[in-house]
Amino acid sequence: MITFSRLGKKGNLGNQLFQIASTIGLSHKHKQPYVFPNWEYEKFFEISLPHGKIPEAQLIKEKYFHLYEWDLDNGDYDILGYLQTEKYFDIPFTRKNLSFKPGFIEKIKAKKPLSGDPNNILISVRRGDFVHHPWFYQLSYKYYLGALIHNFPDWKNRHLIFISDDISYCKTQFSNLKNSYFIDDLSPIEQLAFGSTCKDFIISNSTFSWWVAWLGEKKDSKVIAPIKNFRGKHAKVTNEKDYFPERWIRFNHHNYSIPLEHIQTILVGEMYRLKDHIQYLSKKIREKFIKKKWKKL
Incomplete structure (x- = not known):
């Protein structure tokens, strides 16, 4: 057993x-x-x-x-x-x-009329502890916006549905996309159920994002995933070749330039990147200082 x-x-x-x-x-x-x-x-x-x-x-x-x-x-x-x-x-x-049980899905559809609309593109953004985590590959606005523009030529005529553990970030970063919707009143399990009603996905490298796409995937779905899951030393010792299914499309945002028509999104995104980088460096400096203090004691 x-x-x-x-x-x-x-x-x-x-x-x-x-x-x-x-x-x-x-x-x-x-x-x-x-x-x-x-x-x-x-x-x-x-x-x-x-x-x-x-x-x-x-x-x-x-x-x-x-x-x-x-x-x-x-x-x-x-x-x-x-x-x-x-x-x-x-x-x-x-x-x-x-x-998901049909009754639970019906409750989600009652709360969110866009549930099940084939015009939806579900964009799952992970922030939280991933932002400064030394293990996980970092995804900025360039990944999510680049994946959208590059892989969905009709994106301006679609519903862009954002779910996230930091929905306030998404609202600040992507609210200038006029066809965007931000899910801010569903629990994680409800977000997962809502995602299962969608057809197309742009996901982060979190396991929650992975399951949003996997549970919602249909025969004609398009799932866009990052090129990597891990970074740094952890990436060197961890073989992640089996993490993302081979049928999913891997998008490398480092090889893609965001069109200047999205200058507002670019400026907001660069401000966030600078802020995140400063916070990350500050954290590393504090940790280094604490280690030195402990060695002296």
Whole structure:
């Protein structure tokens, strides 16, 4: 039997969905039953998870970030890791069981009439702890706006729906795009459900963004993703080749120049970039100073 006993304690909603989908996929592959702890979001999905504990389970830690073969054929195992690739999933099972319950989707549609409109482009912007995080690849306004202009020639005739953990940033940065809408009154699970009704996506490198696109993806969808997930030393030791599905379009904003007709967005964006850079440098200087102080003590 297999479990992921730390479900709900290791990462937020996006991470938890990976843990569930990959644990089930590995269980199916190795012909093992599985159980999970109680999960607070289960009530919103079609899935019915078997609950329980495996007291004598052997803890098995993820060796690599990318796909690899696990030895789980016999015995009881408690998996620990990120498991962030759809290559671990039983995809038909996951598509069916991690879809939202119709009643929940109807509530979202009642709150947001644009839900389900094929004219929507869902833009998922991650800020928060990613902005100064040394591990994660940084995405500025150039990525989101460049991905929009370059990949959606009809974008001026589409609804640009922004969801974010920093929606005030999005409003300041992108409000001059006249066909933009900012979702500021939905919880994370409601944002995810709203996203599942959309067809086309521009996502960040967060797991939440990843699941917004994956749950909403249709046969004719276009999903635009960053060229990288990680940066710095972490990127050198982490093989992320399996993180984004190969069918998704990877956009390198460093090779794209924003047209000058968007000068207002450019100016606001450059001000944010300068502010973020100064805050990042200040943080690094403080950390360096504290380390020196500790060494002297």
